[in-house]
Amino acid sequence: MAAVIIDGKAFAAKVRAQVGAAVTALKAQGITPGLAVVLVGEDPASQVYVRNKHRQTIEVGMNSFEHRLPAETPEADLLALIAQLNADTAVDGILVQLPLPAHLNAELVINAIDPTKDVDGFHIDNVGKLVTGQKSMVPCTPLGSLMLLRDSLGDLNGLEAVVIGRSNIVGKPMANLLLQQGCTVTIAHSRTRDLPAVVRRADIVVAAVGRPEMVKGEWLKPGATVIDVGINRIQPAGADKAKLVGDCDFDSCAAVAGAITPVPGGVGPMTIACLLANTLTATCRRYGLPEPVGLTA
Numbered sequence: 001m002a003a004v005i006i007d008g009k010a011f012a013a014k015v016r017a018q019v020g021a022a023v024t025a026l027k028a029q030g031i032t033p034g035l036a037v038v039l040v041g042e043d044p045a046s047q048v049y050v051r052n053k054h055r056q057t058i059e060v061g062m063n064s065f066e067h068r069l070p071a072e073t074p075e076a077d078l079l080a081l082i083a084q085l086n087a088d089t090a091v092d093g094i095l096v097q098l099p100l101p102a103h104l105n106a107e108l109v110i111n112a113i114d115p116t117k118d119v120d121g122f123h124i125d126n127v128g129k130l131v132t133g134q135k136s137m138v139p140c141t142p143l144g145s146l147m148l149l150r151d152s153l154g155d156l157n158g159l160e161a162v163v164i165g166r167s168n169i170v171g172k173p174m175a176n177l178l179l180q181q182g183c184t185v186t187i188a189h190s191r192t193r194d195l196p197a198v199v200r201r202a203d204i205v206v207a208a209v210g211r212p213e214m215v216k217g218e219w220l221k222p223g224a225t226v227i228d229v230g231i232n233r234i235q236p237a238g239a240d241k242a243k244l245v246g247d248c249d250f251d252s253c254a255a256v257a258g259a260i261t262p263v264p265g266g267v268g269p270m271t272i273a274c275l276l277a278n279t280l281t282a283t284c285r286r287y288g289l290p291e292p293v294g295l296t297a
């Protein structure tokens with residue numbers, strides 16, 4: 001049996017429609033949510049994401065504020081911009097695109113953001129709240145991945161989950177969310193011994209590695225649900241155009257999995273949809289309004 005292909009692009013469109021409807025209702029009360037995105041430097045991939053975020057922010061009816069700074073921007077200037085955005089009443093959400101140029105201390109910069117406006121959920125206050133089960137802003141990629149898993153599988157209690165990757169932006173928050181959902185969670189990484197054997201026990205595999213097509217179908221338990229977070233641009237031999245692939249070898253995995261997200265069209269679109277959902281959530285909390293249903297963890 002071939003796997004169900006999880007349509008993240010379609011799911012993300014539904015999330016954005018729900019966000020858009022909520023924004024329309026807020027605007028009728030005189031509130032327009034605003035998202036500020038800060039991009040330092042000229043990384044081409046980052047430019048594409050920032051452009052997509054801007055377009056989709058406008059499409060759901062929010063205000064979008066873009067701040068593009070030169071690669072050599074001094075840290076003090078970036079911190080001053082963040083202080084200004086923290087104080088700006090038109091700004092409900094702030095995202096600083098990562099990675100930052102090497103001379104900037106990303107940890108310091110992220111922790112300078114007002115945690116209630118930290119729509120990436122990377123501020124240490126939000127990380128601590130997520131780990132201890134307090135209400136927080138949840139990182140967009142893990143939140144979007146969880147929405148897809150709950151839609152595919154329903155109740156996740158008792159399931160074996162293996163998260164490959166232990167980064168602060170994907171692997172660790174994903175593992176914490178799955179733990180909260182009642183999964184038995186294993187976090188694998190570059191030091192893991194016998195990764196195929198670890199992956200084989202999983203009902204849920206989340207691959208966030210950054211290695212093109214690394215996870216093979218033979219590693220999977222038949223029927224497993226596979227969330228492929230990886231975004232890798234590769235140059236296939238003989239082809240003239242670069243191609244986007246995930247961290248999973250799609251064809252061999254789809255032959256064994258029960259369900260799998262494609263790349264593109266899987267987790268990527270959910271990440272941006274959840275960024276908008278988090279901006280809406282931040283706005284509702286700020287005004288003491290009820291939070292949107294189904295858009296938080």
Ligand SMILES: NC(=O)C1=CN([C@@H]2O[C@H](COP(=O)(O)OP(=O)(O)OC[C@H]3O[C@@H](n4cnc5c(N)ncnc54)[C@H](OP(=O)(O)O)[C@@H]3O)[C@@H](O)[C@H]2O)C=CC1
Pocket residue numbers: 141164165166167168169170171188189190191192195208209210211229230231232247267268271
């Ligand atoms: N779809 C989306 O919206 C998003 C996609 N991404 C993509 O997800 C992927 C992961 O991103 P990110 O978490 O930032 O990446 P990082 O490079 O920060 O982390 C990668 C993790 O994978 C582990 N790893 C590397 N090689 C191996 C290996 N051979 N076996 C097992 N584990 C390994 C590393 O282990 P160790 O810690 O030991 O070094 C590390 O924990 C990338 O492809 C990125 O482009 C990222 C963000 C959003």
Ligand SMILES: Nc1nc(=O)c2c([nH]1)NC[C@@H]1CN(c3ccc(C(=O)N[C@@H](CCC(=O)O)C(=O)O)cc3)C=[N+]21
Pocket residue numbers: 048049052095096097098099120140141231244263264265266267268269271272
């Ligand atoms: N502060 C911060 N927050 C982030 O959330 C953040 C970041 N920095 N830095 C970079 C990563 C990466 N990321 C993606 C978002 C959307 C797609 C996406 O929409 N992907 C499309 C394809 C897009 C394409 O063609 O390149 C898809 O998978 O279908 C991918 C990757 C967010 N990130």
Ligand SMILES: [Mg+2]
Pocket residue numbers: 031032033034089090091
């Ligand atoms: Mg406003």
